[in-house]
Amino acid sequence: MQLSRIAVAGASGLIGSALVRSLTADGYEVVRLVRREPRDDTEVRWDPEAGRVDTAGLAGCDAVVNLAGAGVGSRRWTETYKKRIHDSRVNGTTALAKAVASLDEPPRVFVNGSAMGYYGETGDRVVDENSPAGQGFLPELCVEWEAAAAPAHEAGVRTAFTRTGLVVGRGGGAWGKLFPLFQAGLGGRMGDGRQYWSFIALHDEVAAIRHLLETDGLSGPFNLTAPEPLTNSEITEAMGRVLHRPTLFTVPAPVLRTVLGEMAGDVLGSARVRPTRLLESGFTFAFPDIDGAIRAA
Numbered sequence: 001m002q003l004s005r006i007a008v009a010g011a012s013g014l015i016g017s018a019l020v021r022s023l024t025a026d027g028y029e030v031v032r033l034v035r036r037e038p039r040d041d042t043e044v045r046w047d048p049e050a051g052r053v054d055t056a057g058l059a060g061c062d063a064v065v066n067l068a069g070a071g072v073g074s075r076r077w078t079e080t081y082k083k084r085i086h087d088s089r090v091n092g093t094t095a096l097a098k099a100v101a102s103l104d105e106p107p108r109v110f111v112n113g114s115a116m117g118y119y120g121e122t123g124d125r126v127v128d129e130n131s132p133a134g135q136g137f138l139p140e141l142c143v144e145w146e147a148a149a150a151p152a153h154e155a156g157v158r159t160a161f162t163r164t165g166l167v168v169g170r171g172g173g174a175w176g177k178l179f180p181l182f183q184a185g186l187g188g189r190m191g192d193g194r195q196y197w198s199f200i201a202l203h204d205e206v207a208a209i210r211h212l213l214e215t216d217g218l219s220g221p222f223n224l225t226a227p228e229p230l231t232n233s234e235i236t237e238a239m240g241r242v243l244h245r246p247t248l249f250t251v252p253a254p255v256l257r258t259v260l261g262e263m264a265g266d267v268l269g270s271a272r273v274r275p276t277r278l279l280e281s282g283f284t285f286a287f288p289d290i291d292g293a294i295r296a297a
Helices: 014-025 079-102 137-147 150-154 173-183 202-214 232-243 253-268 276-280 290-296
Strands: 005-009 029-034 043-047 063-066 109-115 158-164 166-168 188-190 199-201 220-224 249-251
Touching: 005 014, 014 029, 014 202, 043 079, 063 079, 063 202, 079 109, 079 137, 079 150, 109 137, 109 150, 109 202, 158 202, 166 173, 166 202, 166 290, 173 232, 188 232, 199 202, 199 290, 202 220, 202 290, 220 276, 232 290
Parallel strands: 005 029, 005 063, 029 043, 063 109, 109 158, 158 220, 166 199, 188 249
Antiparallel strands: none
């Protein structure tokens, strides 16, 4: 698919900023959605929690990518912050989807963020895009988040969802916090270490989003995770191996629950997620193994 002008919400985040750099380097015109007063015509004003978008600024866009949302791991999950996580994703997606649907000439594709949290706790069970949603705050959020994109889909816009795993990158997310600890020799497994972590290199995350943008016919959910998820213990060993640091420390589950509260379930929980539909669509991972993903970061 030939695209030229792409709007990106969440352009300042770990994934969004990497995506914008990649698109710009290849000659795409990128329009960023911002909460402040736009500086020029490469920015569009929006307020995701309030559900407002300057629709005129999206005119002429071939694609819209929505990666915006309050960080799930940024702070303890109080009821107030859980509402912020919810509203920033669901209200923001609703606003963008409605804005897209209202255009006289809608974009050809809408790629909307989601998360592997859709599946909840999976234990040793392998799940893919055909598996049902789990139970709890994150699965219920993901279901609602994806459903909020319905206006775009109903308007005939090809709509795809990125159920992203743990992104291996230095600039943010879980690994943004793990790298300094492991480099200081303070890293180690969390809980019993048997829980599965489904990861993806930042390079592959961006490449997969571009694959969904640029490949005709791809719609619905896609797991953006490396082909083979690993346990927390295996990832801990890989971090020590690649960074040449000891991994002697262990954070007991009760300590994590005390420090993180409800969010500890996301760290201690097991998500054995495979990217079946992404692989079937012809996507090739540059860094399918954890050692390569860590080195790339």
